[in-house]
Structure formats: structure tokens, C-alpha cells
Amino acid sequence: MERVPILKLGDILIVSIQIDLQDQGVLALQEDLADAVVEHRARGVIIDITAVEIVDSFIGRMLSTIASISRVLDAETIVVGMRPAVAITLVELGLSLGGVRTALNLEKGVALLHSRDGVDSDTVTR
Amino acid sequence: MTDTFEVPIDSDSDVVVVRQHVRSHALQAKLSLVDQTKVVTAASELARNTLVYGGGGRLVIEAISNGVRRGLRLSFIDEGPGIGDVEQALTDGWSTGGGLGLGLSGSRRLMDEFDLESAPGRGTRVTVVKWVR
Ligand SMILES: Nc1ncnc2c1ncn2[C@@H]1O[C@H](COP(=O)(O)OP(=O)(O)OP(=O)(O)O)[C@@H](O)[C@H]1O
Ligand SMILES: [Mg+2]
Numbered sequence: 001m002e003r004v005p006i007l008k009l010g011d012i013l014i015v016s017i018q019i020d021l022q023d024q025g026v027l028a029l030q031e032d033l034a035d036a037v038v039e040h041r042a043r044g045v046i047i048d049i050t051a052v053e054i055v056d057s058f059i060g061r062m063l064s065t066i067a068s069i070s071r072v073l074d075a076e077t078i079v080v081g082m083r084p085a086v087a088i089t090l091v092e093l094g095l096s097l098g099g100v101r102t103a104l105n106l107e108k109g110v111a112l113l114h115s116r117d118g119v120d121s122d123t124v125t126r
Numbered sequence: 127m128t129d130t131f132e133v134p135i136d137s138d139s140d141v142v143v144v145r146q147h148v149r150s151h152a153l154q155a156k157l158s159l160v161d162q163t164k165v166v167t168a169a170s171e172l173a174r175n176t177l178v179y180g181g182g183g184r185l186v187i188e189a190i191s192n193g194v195r196r197g198l199r200l201s202f203i204d205e206g207p208g209i210g211d212v213e214q215a216l217t218d219g220w221s222t223g224g225g226l227g228l229g230l231s232g233s234r235r236l237m238d239e240f241d242l243e244s245a246p247g248r249g250t251r252v253t254v255v256k257w258v259r
Contacts, residue, residue, distance in 0.1 A: 056171055060226075092164065093228055093236060094228045
């Protein structure tokens with residue numbers, strides 16, 4: 001079974017899905033990411049789906065689950081690079097992707113995570 | 127005039143193969159990018175149902191024409207346990223498998239035509255059509 005590599009950039013984990021994953025691969029990614037968040041004490045997870053041609057209920061559920069798991073572990077998940085056709089299809093399918101934040105691309109996703117940290121520390125020092 | 131193609135659905139990896147074949151047929155049928163995405167997404171949902179609930183089966187892909195328009199017809203066929211209450215199965219959020227219950231109802235929204243034939247003990251056949259705009 002093919003596995004998706006998880007990259008580490010400071011306290012952010014980055015995953016870029018480049019292949020058409022079968023369901024077992026989707027579940028493996030979900031588990032690997034949860035383990036990696038704990039192991040690296042990550043503050044953020046970015047899932048890049050630029051190359052993903054469809055998001056069905058199975059992948060959609062994985063994205064929501066990863067977001068929930070990371071929130072419990074004090075990390076934030078951001079999905080980046082969703083294609084417009086995928087977004088349109090998701091809405092019609094009825095998937096809400098509850099709790100999943102999105103950004104246009106990887107750069108904006110990283111910026112979003114960093115700005116959140118900035119806001120947090122600002123609030124604390126005040 | 128029809129042109130038929132068949133794909134077995136017996137494993138997780140067959141669901142990926144279904145997506146690939148449906149994508150290339152949707153492209154060949156000259157569906158728009160959004161419609162291609164909708165058709166492949168619906169096919170992924172229905173193939174997974176055939177595998178998980180139907181115990182495996184097959185997909186028949188047909189390039190069809192009604193004289194005015196061309197389209198793509200997909201039939202997902204299994205000889206599994208069937209569905210007792212079809213109305214209930216088509217309700218958003220209804221699932222006997224711990225899923226989101228969006229596969230059938232969502233696929234119906236994504237396609238132009240949707241037909242579900244099923245009887246307990248006699249398997250299930252879901253037929254969907256997308257017409258080229
Ligand atoms: N081919 C089939 N054979 C038997 N039962 C089926 C079949 N397809 C669907 N069903 C029944 O219909 C229910 C609804 O299916 P649907 O695809 O909408 O949701 P799900 O598969 O449970 O969840 P999701 O697809 O959102 O992950 C299923 O839980 C199952 O009980
Ligand atoms: Mg389903």
C-alpha cells in the first residue's frame with residue numbers, strides 16, 4: 001500500500017497528497033498524522049490537495065477527523081489548494097467539512113498558522 | 127448506439143480503478159471539468175457501496191445518446207443482500223455502516239438521472255446518467 005510522506009517544517013507538519021489513494025491509504029494517513037502530531041508536538045497541520053481530483057465522503061471524513069484529532073492535541077489543521085470543481089462538487093454532495101479551515105495555497109496556509117500564533121502570543125502578553 | 131465497458135469491483139484498489147476508468151470516459155464524452163468531477167465523485171461513492179454493502183460486483187460504463195444529446199451512463203451492480211427500505215437509504219445522513227450517509231443521496235444530486243433497484247436478498251443496481259451540456 002502506498003503511504004503519503006509527512007514533512008516537518010518547524011512546528012508545522014505538511015502533507016501533500018499526490019496519488020489517488022485507496023481507502024486503506026486514507027486511513028493510514030489519518031493514523032500517521034495523529035502519531036506525528038504527538039511525536040513532533042506540532043502546532044499546525046497543512047494538507048495540500050492541489051493534485052487531488054476528487055474529494056468523496058471518505059476523504060472528506062478523513063479531513064474532518066484529522067482536524068478534530070489535531071484540535072484535541074492543540075494543533076490546527078488547514079487544507080490548502082482545493083480545486084474549484086472539487087469545492088463545487090463537495091457542496092452538492094452535502095459534505096460540510098466541519099471544523100476544517102482552508103487556504104488558497106501552501107504559502108497562505110503557512111502564513112495563516114503563523115498569524116494565529118502571533119495573535120495568540122499578543123493576547124497573552126497584554 | 128451504445129459503447130459498453132465493464133469494470134469489476136472486488137477490492138479497495140478496484141474502487142481506484144473505477145475512478146480512473148470513469149474519469150477517462152467522462153473526458154472522452156467531453157463533459158465539462160465540473161461535470162467530470164461530479165461524475166467521478168458519484169462513481170467513487172457508488173463503487174464503495176457496491177464493495178462494502180453489496181459484497182462486490184461490477185460497474186458497466188456506457189456512452190449513450192438520446193438522439194439530441196450524448197451522455198454517460200454508469201450502472202453499479204451487485205448480488206448482495208439488497209436494501210430493505212430504499213426511501214430510507216436515500217435519506218441524507220442515513221447509514222447502517224457508520225458512514226456519513228451521503229453516498230446515495232449525494233450521488234443523486236451530482237447526477238442528472240438516478241435510479242435504484244433493489245430487493246432484500248436480490249442485490250442492488252444503481253444506474254446514473256450525466257448528459258453532456
Ligand atoms: N449496494 C448496496 N447494497 C446494500 N445496501 C446498500 C448498498 N448501497 C447502499 N446501501 C445501504 O444504504 C445506506 C446508505 O448508503 P450511503 O452510501 O448513502 O451511505 P453510507 O455508505 O452508509 O455512508 P457514506 O457513503 O456517506 O460513507 C448504507 O448504509 C447501506 O445500508
Ligand atoms: Mg456509501
